[in-house]
Each structure stands twice: as C-alpha cells, then as structure tokens.
Amino acid sequence: MNHEVILTCAVTGAGDTVGRHPAIPVTPRQIADAAIEAARAGATVAHCHVRDPATGKASRDPALYRELVEHIRAAGVDIILNLTAGMGGDLQIGAGEQPLQFGPGTDLVGPLERLVHVEELRPEICTLDCGTLNFGDGDFIYVSTPAQLRAGAARIQQLGIKPELEVFDTGHLWFAKQLLTEGLLDAPPLFQLCLGIPWGAPADTTTMKAMVDSLPAGAQWAGFGIGRQQMPMVAQAVLLGGNVRVGLEDNLYLDKGVFASNGALVERARQLVELMGARVLTPAEGRRKLGLPARGGKE
Template sequence: MNKNIIVTAALTGAGETRQKNEHVPVTPKEIADDAIAVAKAGASIAHIHARDPETGGISHDPAVYQEIVERVRESDTDIIINMTAGGGGDWVPGKDNPANGGEGTDLQTPEERHAPVGQLLPEICTLDCGSLNFGDQVYLNPENWLREQARLVQASGVKPELECFDTGQIRLAKQLVHEGLIDDRPLFQFCLGIPWGAEADAKTMMLMKDHLPEGADWAAFGIGRHQFPMAVQSALLGGHVRVGLEDNLYLRKGVLASNVDLVDHIVNQIQGLGAEPMSPQATREHLNLRRPEGVR
C-alpha cells in the first residue's frame, strides 16, 4: 500500500448531469471554483472537462477551457490541472443507415482533440487508449488516431494519463510506450464499471495492475456506487485514487454529493488506512511533471 496517495478530483465530466445534482459545476467559474475547493480539501489534481455554460452539455471550445484554466492559475491555490483530451469520440449508428452517425454522434480528429491541450499546456492530459462499447454508443479511438494524438501530446511536453477501460487497452498503451511515444515513466488510469468495459471489482483491478509495465504509476476509479470501494482498493494495491462528480453523484445512497464532499470522504478513508494525500508539489515531483511557464 502507498503511504502517500495522489487524489484526483474529476469535477464534471461530459454528461448533462446538472439536472440530477445541482452541485455539478457547469460554468467556467463554477468549475474553477470547484478545482480550488478540492485542492483545499486534499486533492492534488483536478481533472477538467468544459461544459457549455448555456446548455450544460459538452463543449470543445478552447475559449471555455481557457477561462477555466486562467481562473485556476490566477488563484492563490495550488492544484495540478489534468485536462481531458478524449472528447469528440462518440459514435451513434444512424437508425436508417448505420454507416451514418445518428443523433448524439460527436467526432473530432486527433488534432481537434489536442487543440485546447496544445494551446493551454496543462501539466497532465488524458489519452484514451482504444475504442469501447460505451453504453448504447461506441467511443471511437482507432489505433492510428491514438498514435497521432500521442505524438501531439508528446511534442507539447504535457504528461499523458493513459486511460484504460479494458485489458486490451493496456496492451495498446504498452505498445505506445515501446514505440517511444510516451516519455518518462508512464501514468495509467483504470476506468472501471463503465458499460461495457472492465468490471469494477478487486479481481479485475489486480488483473489490470499485473499487466502494467514495470515501474509504471497508476490509479483507478469506479463509477456510481463503486467509487469509494474502488478508490480504497486502489490505495490498498499500491495505486492512487480518483473521485468526483464526473463518476458519481452521491455521497451515500440517497444523499447527493459535492466534489468537496467526495474528496473529504476519500481523504478520511485513506487517512484511516494510515496514508496521507500527496500535495500538488510532491505530486509534480513524483510524476516528473513539467510545470507550465509562468504558473506560480
């Protein structure tokens, strides 16, 4: 078990979930304020998606990301920004012609996915390591797209978080490492319990951990009611943890959570196990992050 654990707070995600929980941040100010608040609660990383301030739905607009990032960086609170680069991969086969994208399809090229990252240079960004049946749609990320995106991330100097939704995606991520497309010690994130990816249970987490390259850093999260069990299991197995309203809207059954509630709860749990949350600066040093120029 780690005695010093990196806590990531995934603040909002891409889904339109505000109608289910009023605490889900949507506007740039709300998202930035939550990033600052979770840092004070013990998180060292804020994982950020942008939302359309008017509709609450997903936004790929670099200007929205810029406002979030600038608000966080201009605050007096230290927090590492982990920006999603996995948007624009949703494919819903058309009802009349499955060769055409139906309602809900949202596809971007690797260059479009990378644009906000390349412009704003967060310390970390996600790199989704394959395609997946994602509920009743398909998340598309063919091998050639992933290689191109990995090259763009590498050229930017941002550290990729290799998001793996199943064991085959770990194989592909390891191939990227082997080909020299991932610099330094790789950082993996196991995404568990998402229909229809890897199960959210200890056996699956151990299997995925056992397939990692030697010396890799890793964390894991579960969605919904699996959030806290998977976070604790990750800590016990030597990994790091992620919680937040992107993955789970409840503190416990019937009790809606805020991002701070979720971070407070997991910090209390890992402290009860004899561990401590890692500070942002200690996290930078551990992960060998390149701090963006001009950031305090």
C-alpha cells in the same frame, strides 16, 4: 500498499448528469470553482472537462477551456491541472438497419483537433483515452483508433505534457503498452484504470488486480470506480499500490440519497486513505512523484 497517495478530483465530466444533481458545475467559472474547492479539500490533481453553458452538454470549445484555466490559475491555489483530451470521439450509430445515418450525438474529429486546447493552454497533464469502447447501452461508441492514438501520443510528447493513459478495458492497456514500446510515451507512463463504465472493465477487485498485474515495470497508476463503487475502489487502489480518483464526474452521491459535492468526495476519500495508514500528497509532492516540473518551472 501505497502510503503516499495522489488524489485526483474529476469535477464534472462529460456525462448527461446536469438533470440528475442539483449542483453539477456547468459554466467555466463553476467548473473552476469546483476545482478550487477540491484543492482546498486536499486534492492533488483536478481533472477538468468543460460544458456548453447554455445547454449543460459536453463541449470541446477552446474558449471555454481558456476561461476555465484562467480562473483556476488566478485563484492562488496550488493544484495540478489535468485537462481531458477525450472529446471529439463520440459516434452515435444510426438505429436499426440504418447504421450509417449517424445520430445527433455524433462529434467525431481527428486526433490533433482533440488537442487544440491542450496545445494552447499547456496543462501539466492531459488525458489520452486508449481505445474504442461501446459506451453504455444503445448505439453510442467512443472512437479512438490505433492510428489516432499514435498521432495524439506523438503530439502530446512533442508538447512536453504528461499523458494520463485512460484505459477502460484490458485491450486498451495492451495498446498503451505498445505506445510505450514504440517510443511514443516517455517513461515512466501514467495510467488511469477506469472501471465500471458500461461496457468496459467492471469495478471489482479481480479486474483491478488483473490490470495492475499487467502494467509495465515502473508505471505510475491510479484507479477509480463509478457510482457506489467509487469509495470501495479508492481503498482497493491504495491496497494494490496505486493512486485514486473521486469526483462528480464519476459519482453523484456522498451517501445513499445524499448528493455529494466535489469537496465532500475529496474529504471522504482523504479520510479513507488516512484511516488505512496512508496520506494524500500535496500538489508539490505530487509533481515530484510524477516527475513534473515544480510550479513556476523551478526544480
């Protein structure tokens, strides 16, 4: 069991959730305010995507990330900043017998273009999605090939940013370990076990434990489940020695029929951790645990 837990809040994500919740953060200011809310509720880390303010759809516009980060950094709250680098991997295969007629949901760019905002803004952590995945029903695929991952990992390493290795299935974990073997990741690596996303690894005890048992020695890790499995996977991750993630990216409800806020989800997860006899680390403590520089660059 982990008695000193890093709690990440994933505040908005890239999913098509705007019409399914009355208060999904959309503008850079709203997303920044959600991260600040999570920090004040006790989160250690804020994991952030941006959205097009006009449509609410996912975006990778560096200007939106810049505005988001400036708001957070000007707020006077302490939070470890984790920016996604997963945008730019969406491929909508053409329907039926026309697979090469890619659909309007396609946004496919190279591995370095996915890191433009990371290179400019230098968050403490950025994500690296460690493999290709059938993403939900239909014809959507998230594309992250071995060659793309090697190039992205090498650039993140050059920038001195800690990658959070997002693994959605066991093959992703296998390849992430290969990156470590090849020297493209600095030890100790940080893994995020992403469970319950169709059609990746399911959110259940057996799957999480199997993935944890396959982690390299000394690895740092967290795990989460989506939807109604969010809080059960908080408890499961803590029991198996890991850290946790909650937030509106992964789950829209606090209770059945009750819409959540990021702050409420952080508070619920923190209470659960504490009832288990553990505690949530502050951002300063989280930096020490993850081997990140102290705020302001002072050790």
